[in-house]
Amino acid sequence: MIRLEEVTKRYGETLAVDRLSLEVGEGEVCVLIGPSGCGKTTTLRMINRLIEPTSGRIMVGDRDITSVTPEELRRGLGYAIQSVGLFPHLTVAENIVTVPKLLGWEASRMQARVGELLSLVGLDATSYRGKYPRELSGGEAQRVGVARALAADPPVLLMDEPFGAVDPLNRERLQGEFARIQKELHKTVVFVTHDVDEAIRLADRIALMRDGRLQQYDTPENLLDHPASKFVHDFMGADRALKRLGRVRVDAVMRSEVPRISDGSDAVAAAQRAACTAERFSYLVDQDGRLEGWIDCRLLDRGGSAESAITHVDWRATTVRPDTSLKEALSHMLELGFRSIAVTDETGRLLGDVALAGIETTLTEGDAYSAGGPAEGGAQ
Amino acid sequence: MRRRWTGVALVGAGALVFGYVVSREDWWSLVLRSLFPDLPVVVFPSATLGQLVVQHLGLVLVSSAVTIAIGIPVGVWVTRPSGRDFRELVSATVDLGQTFPPIAVLALMMPLFGIGTPLPAIVALALYGMFPVVSGTVAGLDSVPPAVLDAARGMGMGRWQVLFRVELPLAARVIMAGVRTSVIINIGTATVAAATGAGGLGSPIFSGINTQNGALVLEGAAAAAMLAVLADSMLARVEDLVTPAG
Ligand SMILES: Nc1ncnc2c1ncn2[C@@H]1O[C@H](COP(=O)(O)OP(=O)(O)O)[C@@H](O)[C@H]1O
Numbered sequence: 014m015i016r017l018e019e020v021t022k023r024y025g026e027t028l029a030v031d032r033l034s035l036e037v038g039e040g041e042v043c044v045l046i047g048p049s050g051c052g053k054t055t056t057l058r059m060i061n062r063l064i065e066p067t068s069g070r071i072m073v074g075d076r077d078i079t080s081v082t083p084e085e086l087r088r089g090l091g092y093a094i095q096s097v098g099l100f101p102h103l104t105v106a107e108n109i110v111t112v113p114k115l116l117g118w119e120a121s122r123m124q125a126r127v128g129e130l131l132s133l134v135g136l137d138a139t140s141y142r143g144k145y146p147r148e149l150s151g152g153e154a155q156r157v158g159v160a161r162a163l164a165a166d167p168p169v170l171l172m173d174e175p176f177g178a179v180d181p182l183n184r185e186r187l188q189g190e191f192a193r194i195q196k197e198l199h200k201t202v203v204f205v206t207h208d209v210d211e212a213i214r215l216a217d218r219i220a221l222m223r224d225g226r227l228q229q230y231d232t233p234e235n236l237l238d239h240p241a242s243k244f245v246h247d248f249m250g251a252d253r254a255l256k257r258l259g260r261v262r263v264d265a266v267m268r269s270e271v272p273r274i275s276d277g278s279d280a281v282a283a284a285q286r287a288a289c290t291a292e293r294f295s296y297l298v299d300q301d302g303r304l305e306g307w308i309d310c311r312l313l314d315r316g317g318s319a320e321s322a323i324t325h326v327d328w329r330a331t332t333v334r335p336d337t338s339l340k341e342a343l344s345h346m347l348e349l350g351f352r353s354i355a356v357t358d359e360t361g362r363l364l365g366d367v368a369l370a371g372i373e374t375t376l377t378e379g380d381a382y383s384a385g386g387p388a389e390g391g392a393q
Numbered sequence: 394m395r396r397r398w399t400g401v402a403l404v405g406a407g408a409l410v411f412g413y414v415v416s417r418e419d420w421w422s423l424v425l426r427s428l429f430p431d432l433p434v435v436v437f438p439s440a441t442l443g444q445l446v447v448q449h450l451g452l453v454l455v456s457s458a459v460t461i462a463i464g465i466p467v468g469v470w471v472t473r474p475s476g477r478d479f480r481e482l483v484s485a486t487v488d489l490g491q492t493f494p495p496i497a498v499l500a501l502m503m504p505l506f507g508i509g510t511p512l513p514a515i516v517a518l519a520l521y522g523m524f525p526v527v528s529g530t531v532a533g534l535d536s537v538p539p540a541v542l543d544a545a546r547g548m549g550m551g552r553w554q555v556l557f558r559v560e561l562p563l564a565a566r567v568i569m570a571g572v573r574t575s576v577i578i579n580i581g582t583a584t585v586a587a588a589t590g591a592g593g594l595g596s597p598i599f600s601g602i603n604t605q606n607g608a609l610v611l612e613g614a615a616a617a618a619m620l621a622v623l624a625d626s627m628l629a630r631v632e633d634l635v636t637p638a639g
């Protein structure tokens with residue numbers, strides 16, 4: 014889908030990008046990573062001709078990008094950047110339809126598209142449509158930036174550290190949402206980051222660069238397990254086993270048959286005692302299945318009151334989502350001091366849980382859980 | 394939004410009051426007579442105050458229109474790749490234009506354009522007011538965040554689309570502030586134009602100076618000051634109106 018052939022960009026004496034060849038398949042996420050100044054941004058901006066290469070050729074689809082005007086090319090390539098660059102004088106809706114407007118869409122179609130896109134990126138369409146960029150938080154602005162890049166449904170997305178400026182918690186969330194959106198839309202994505210964890214989590218293939226040169230271009234698993242050089246090995250970091258967990262989603266190891274008790278009134282808790290003998294803990298949910306806390310059955314068995322056996326929790330602070338990475342789930346568990354952690358949907362409904370033991374298995378099984386990863390054992 | 398229009402209504406009312414006060418020659422003579430009881434004349438005899446104000450406004454409007462029509466495009470040009478090399482030169486030139494005393498500019502223009510026509514005055518005023526407009530335009534365009542421009546280009550806007558849909562709307566407030574300064578300076582400076590026979594509120598002032606008549610000087614100066622205050626608040630409202638929401 015995107016092919017760079019021996020692309021070079023020279024600034025005076027500096028070789029910002031040095032004979033880079035790279036091919037990104039249709040529907041693939043290619044993450045460009047490397048130390049600051051290695052040429053990631055330059056590479057990305059050459060794809061939409063914000064920068065013209067000194068030499069080499071770039072193909073998008075079947076055509077050389079110089080065969081059309083830069084403007085026409087860019088309208089077909091979604092573009093999102095770290096500083097977002099929302100137009101401060103336009104509303105969220107007006108920002109989003111920038112490219113559709115350039116393409117001359119009808120007003121009603123643009124209206125509808127704004128609604129679709131806002132809900133796609135997880136913002137309430139009615140309340141956000143008319144807001145101005147200054148009324149948005151960093152994370153919200155970033156979501157609008159992504160919606161704007163997707164507006165005309167371009168087959169290709171170019172993203173330069175799109176989540177670089179938001180706080181770590183929001184970044185995790187945005188990454189999760191990006192993964193979800195990508196699963197739905199199958200765009201061909203070139204994504205620049207300097208965050209190894211982000212690259213591992215989102216990439217189908219990672220292109221690791223240094224001083225304008227490509228060091229290795231492979232799946233995250235292979236970069237971790239079979240680094241082509243000491244530089245690649247060091248860059249990917251020492252905690253490889255832990256990093257792998259970033260590739261596995263919670264729902265891959267989630268146990269969905271968990272003991273649950275509905276409603277936390279004394280009588281009900283007591284009546285359900287029988288159901289809670291097999292395991293020490295039972296989750297307590299409300300009528301809608303929303304997590305309210307858990308019951309320690311051992312305390313009940315010892316004759317404690319139902320009251321004292323119940324721990325009430327706020328699900329927002331003590332649970333993970335099915336699309337959370339195991340790495341993140343593990344760090345939550347360590348932080349909270351739990352041996353297992355509940356999994357809920359966005360509204361707090363209990364879906365299951367993940368135990369430390371389950372994560373341990375993943376750690377030892379290695380590639381078994383990473384989707385689409387090639388088999389182990391290449392000689393490096 | 395409602396606030397903006399209340400402001401506009403207030404300024405409109407101010408303009409009406411000013412127009413009426415200027416038309417009441419009898420009020421002016423009453424007030425000036427009480428301040429200067431011994432002078433033979435206390436209001437300018439050769440033209441009514443209303444006529445002087447209209448002449449003055451004419452000078453200001455024409456010269457400011459010329460200033461804006463030249464100043465904004467020049468400011469835009471020196472921020473484009475094609476004009477970037479001239480940026481320093483242009484700023485230095487308009488800067489110099491303003492440090493030059495207007496009366497000297499007028500004196501230089503007179504042999505070129507003749508005496509008794511408003512032309513030298515208009516050229517001098519237009520040059521003199523150029524600096525705030527050009528520098529306001531440049532400052533306004535410079536204030537547009539680079540990320541916004543990058544996004545605009547990256548999404549496929551052409552040069553003119555970036556200029557008209559993004560840069561100028563975002564720079565409008567600062568550009569308008571430059572225009573406002575320019576016009577206010579112009580209203581004051583235009584009194585000097587009377588020296589070349591261009592008329593306006595400078596006429597009673599110069600006539601008063603020549604005949605040692607303080608009343609006439611005060612008449613012209615007070616009317617010019619009132620006009621400047623009115624124009625300032627009017628342009629402040631325009632500034633609000635061109636400032637995009639958000
Ligand atoms: N406009 C420019 N002029 C000169 N050098 C530049 C320019 N843009 C980038 N460079 C240089 O090119 C190299 C790659 O930059 P960049 O692609 O921005 O790196 P990255 O995005 O990986 O941090 C750096 O050494 C940088 O200093």
Ligand SMILES: [Mg+2]
Nearest residue numbers: 053054055205
């Ligand atoms: Mg960069």
